[in-house]
Amino acid sequence: MKWLSAWRFGIMVVLVSLNFLSTTVTAAAPETRPSMIEQLLSKPFIKADFRKERILKVLSRPFLTEGKILFDEDRGVVWVTEKPVKDVVLITENAVRQLDTQGKLSSTINGSPVVEAISKMFLAIMSLDKSRILSVFDIESRDTGSTGFGLVLVPKEEGLRSFISRIHLTGNTRIEQIDVFEKSGDLTRLYISNEIRDRSQLSHDDKALLARL
């Protein structure tokens, strides 16, 4: 039913949002955990490269995709997959739209209250506003040893929790890796790199894609 499926795909939108929890924090002496959370959740990027491993139980090896992510704080996210296939998804508060290889709109999902709710939540995470994130997740912190520091997000809402058991955000001075652990046993691993925070560094194509939000 719209209920279950919408929740399922809506969850994925949430997962995307967590990709953008990246900050640049200068190395410092060991700090208290609350301040590490503040540090990691401080600066969203405008563009970053990603490598995503979709680890499905039924597949013998992870499904790998690579691409870039573009983020506009006021409007939404553009998710551009470049390998193994070209795919562009535009995610805003009210809709999720897919573009075909020619850049034309091929499908739209909108008007769904669940999509809207999930998109809003997703963009709240994108904004790295701690209070807004806390309205959806409980945040715990964990040490990952020499590799840095991590945050564990546990969904508060029953619907979300039925699909996602937890999300790990790992990084040293910024979020570098996001692992989404699903109740089904599947896992998504996302590696973030080459973040850009200055809009003037965006290419013309990137700006054009953001303008489509």
Added chain:
Amino acid sequence: MLRYAWLGFVIVCLVYVITHFNPNKLETNLFALLPEKTDDNLPSHAIDRYSETLSRKVVFLVSGNDADVSRETADKIYSTLLESELFDEIQFKLSEQWAKEIYLSYYPYRYNLLSPQDRAALQQQDTDLGGRLINAIVSPVASLDSATLVSDPFLLFRDFLQSLPRGNRHLVIEQGYPTIHLNGQTYLLISAELSGSPFDQSVQDRFVSQLAGIERLFGGRGVSIHSHGVVNYALENRKLAQREISVIGGGSLAGILLLFIFIYKKRAKLLIILLPVVVGMLVAIGVSLYVFDNIHLISLVFGVSLIGVSIDYAIHYSCANSNLTSYNTSHESLRAVRPALTLGMLSSVIGYATLASTNFPALMEMSVIAICGLVAAYLTVILWFPMILSTQLEVRRTVIVKIDRLASILNGLRKAPLWLVGLAVLMLLVVNIYLKTPEDNIKIMRASLPELEQTDQLFRSLLGEYPNNQFLLVSASTPDMLLDNEAKLLASLRVEVRTGGRYEGLSDWLPSERVQLENRKLIKNRLRDKEQLVARLSGFGIPGSVLSDYLNGFDSGSPAVMTIDGFLQSPAGKLHRDAWLGNIRGHYYSIVKLYGVDDLATVKKTAGKFTGVTYIDRAEAVSNTLGTYRRVIESVFPFVIIGIYIGMVFRFGVGGAVRVLGSPLLAAMTSFLCVLLLIGEYNIFTVFGLIITIAITIDYAIFVHETRSDVAATYLAILLAGCTTILAFGLLSLSQTPALRTFGLTLLLGILFSYVFTPFIVRSRDS
């Protein structure tokens, strides 16, 4: 002998009423008052069944500033409602389990179920199923997990589930709660279905008690609780009718008693004067119960107003049997007034009988109540009063002086010439015909209930739309054809009607078996080259074994289709089963519901293009019926007048009959003009008010005409009778039900005008 026969009949009525009359079982359903549909092509059983189901629905609204407090309160209210056993079904929080059950109910048929977009794409053969799968894994929002990859790799089933109607767009599901946010308030909805009819008074009583309990336990603390449903309206209408019965009945009786106390000495006998009223009501209720099995509350309100009319016979007798006349015995007094009483009673009966000539249940009931009440009151006076009220009544001296003076003035007035009377009636008739603006609307039968209308408005603002009163009835000879017809109708409506609103039909949730089998074939055709597909997907690291279950599903035995019976048993089906009317007289029926649709003309036009689709607007149909009956009565009315006139001629002669009939006619025409000027429109109840005006006020004219030496007694009786009638119908004109209000006002004005005109028109027999 007749006296005792009448006593026996009254006793039988008394026993019958005691054993059969239950004030808690009075009919309160408005539609029970209205004529049955005469269109033989219209399956009224189907419509009635749907209306009955709808009428049982109740929605509770729990609202507050704090969403958590509102949810907590709503949870408690839900539990209370469950424990009450007042409801068959209650829908509230949507659990993950419930969502899973819906998913699982469709799952076995997933090979047959496609969204409209996927179906169109597959029909055009431009769907790349392999590409869909790859994009689903690649996309961040596609939700393709291991289970889905095995069971629904191309996300066709997912797309079907997402294409299912979402209902009202203002409604969101938060933490499983159906919620609307508006102006800083959080509203939670609980939907329930009563286990009994909302018109059953015991159900109403239990409902109001339940509501009071909920308000007491959970109201306040920043939380408001509202309920909305037909049961609220039925309950309020019932309370209103009971209040009006008390006011009109109590007011009329009190008025009568006060008048008599003022006029007569020796008050001990005055209570006997009320006997014809009591007997009249008893016989009216008894006979109505016997004929109709039950009485409608509105008919009872009307019946109570007849107290002011049925007392007339007792008034005329008591005035004749008083110190105002020179009759020696009570029998002599009766003999003096009996002809006039009888004529007056017969003319009233003829007037009310015209109501019974229609096939209008409300009017037939009112007619039976009126006729039985008046005849019973008449017989009580004629047969019993000379015996039980034999001693002469004494009118107070002061009253005698005043009434003597009044009687001599009125009796001595110069009477208008016949030609003037005729001309006045004709002129008024022409003016009224010119000015008349009929308004035949079912709303005249509905009382104004401001508080409920406010709740209505709240729901409208919350939902942003409102269920239309209109709907479409779809029929076919088989369930499958029905679903097909309905699907085509819905597709057409969504294209043709462009001004907003939405439609819901069962075919949105369940494709016909024909479409299901076609869908299956479409998918199978696209998977014809499965080896190529598997090879392509292997290149992306997706082994063919992953898809084997799904691909083999097409080859496994005979395909299962989801039938309408299977769907109606499913969680989604249970939500919408009121739209399935099933097999009625060899045809299957379903309902297409409309929400917030304004362009009904286009809906009607679109529906007209499809065979087996009927546009239903019950309110419009009833309003049209009211109009039809009004026109029929208006066309019959002149012949009734002619009939009465011919009857009068035998008693009063040609000229006398013109005067006796002219006065009430003039009063009625003037009353009608006033109603048109005051209200601006008229309806069938105005017309009946005019008929009854003539039927009642003709009594006054008859008595004035029949007056001989007992002029004072006659005018006192007419005055008293008029006062009591004005009181009763004056109170009726204050009713909150427009139909009764119009009826009461027309009568009130007619009687007042007849008082003015009669002395100027009618001559006594001696003069």
